[in-house]
Amino acid sequence: VKRKSLEGSPCAIARALDTIGDWWTLLILRDAFEGIARFNEFQKSLAIPKNILSVRLKALVEREIFAVTPASDGSSYQEYVLTDLGKDLFHVMVALRQWGERNLFDEGEVPNATLVDRARGRPVAALQLLADNGKALELDDTLVAYSK
Amino acid sequence: VKRKSLEGSPCAIARALDTIGDWWTLLILRDAFEGIARFNEFQKSLAIPKNILSVRLKALVEREIFAVTPASDGSSYQEYVLTDLGKDLFHVMVALRQWGERNLFDEGEVPNATLVDRARGRPVAALQLLADNGKALELDDTLVAYSK
Secondary structure, three states: OOOOOOOOOOOHHHHHHHHHOOHHHHHHHHHHHOOOOOHHHHHHHHOOOHHHHHHHHHHHHHOOOEEEEEOOOOOOOEEEEEOHHHHOOHHHHHHHHHHHHHHOOOOOOOOOEEEEEOOOOEEOOOOEOEOOOOOEOOHHHEEEEEOO | OOOOOOOOOOOHHHHHHHHHOOHHHHHHHHHHHOOOOOHHHHHHHHOOOHHHHHHHHHHHHHOOOEEEEEOOOOOOOEEEEEOHHHHOOHHHHHHHHHHHHHHOOOOOOOOOEEEEEOOOOEEOOOOEOEOOOOOEOOHHHEEEEEOO
């Protein structure tokens, strides 16, 4: 099914999804945040068909989420590295990870990886949403206010 | 392309994406967080083919993200309302919204909606990731630590 582009949508979530809200793209980004950078590494990690991976990587470069750089080890490979725009998706990845951790593992079952504070090796706390006066906000404390 | 299910993946992000990481599903959830609850409302908002909407809603109910309830106005319509598991996706939605707001609008262009602190009507602050000692963490302050 051909999708309508949401690039021009006035909704910030729709625009975000238009840019990265695709099944494979989100998985590619997950891998990128865990340090994967080369075509064959993505391919192996995701068991993704090469043509699909190629199209997705090209789109991520066009959208300036990834930049293409020479391999960090001096070999002839290209690497796909997160730009500042890409790195700014960090909280999206953390939110997905924390929701999964809280809800999608049985008792006694442990995820294969934990996001830790690099300096201390301790797991990070849950993301927090605060009001502009510093008060913690839950869903019911918020409202989507539409422009007039 | 048939996708491999990631339901049994040891990665929390992969499991989260397996549950909600689908283009239409993420848009349906966006609508649900903005108060949309009925089949025809989703259909109108998203211009989504009815058969696709039907399959996605059914999956969201099976996965206990949505519960089906009688219409809140006493009419014969059914409503799809977020369960506690669904509501727990709040930070995923906020992270997508804030990334879109920060990066995908031109100067002078304004999103159609703002997430505000209900009590005060003021826009919320950016999501924060903290260490367990309360220190603010940026991407480079963190590390994905794999279990041995």
